[in-house]
Amino acid sequence: MKYSGYYLFATGVLHNLIGFVMGWPVLLDMSDAGWISSTIVDGQVLFDREAISWFLITGFFWMAFGLTLQKAIDQGFVPPISLGLSFIVIGVIVAFIMPISGAYLFIIQGIVLLIGANKAQITVQNAG
Numbered sequence: 001m002k003y004s005g006y007y008l009f010a011t012g013v014l015h016n017l018i019g020f021v022m023g024w025p026v027l028l029d030m031s032d033a034g035w036i037s038s039t040i041v042d043g044q045v046l047f048d049r050e051a052i053s054w055f056l057i058t059g060f061f062w063m064a065f066g067l068t069l070q071k072a073i074d075q076g077f078v079p080p081i082s083l084g085l086s087f088i089v090i091g092v093i094v095a096f097i098m099p100i101s102g103a104y105l106f107i108i109q110g111i112v113l114l115i116g117a118n119k120a121q122i123t124v125q126n127a128g
């Protein structure tokens with residue numbers, strides 16, 4: 001758990017690297033359209049442009065959340081067990097829907113968080 005924030009940050013970086021590589025043609029189309037409202041053309045929402053936008057936004061969110069989580073851990077914060085459980089549940093659901101994906105990284109990170117949070121709780125209970 002000591003480096004969980006960095007793991008989440010790295011997951012966001014990997015996510016966006018894949019997004020930029022796989023979505024490059026769509027991003028070029030958006031650039032050619034001038035970026036502003038580039039996901040809507042002639043009143044029509046273009047799903048590929050919406051999807052790559054949200055894909056990359058999600059990766060940046062994971063990076064920001066990862067750095068914030070790491071800062072909190074470095075300052076002595078112990079993430080709640082619910083965070084680890086949430087990562088595991090979300091990872092399992094996503095892995096079921098998309099078996100070839102990065103969902104397994106969330107399952108692993110959830111397990112790391114869960115083990116770390118449990119150890120921290122045991123330490124606090126033994127100290128008290």
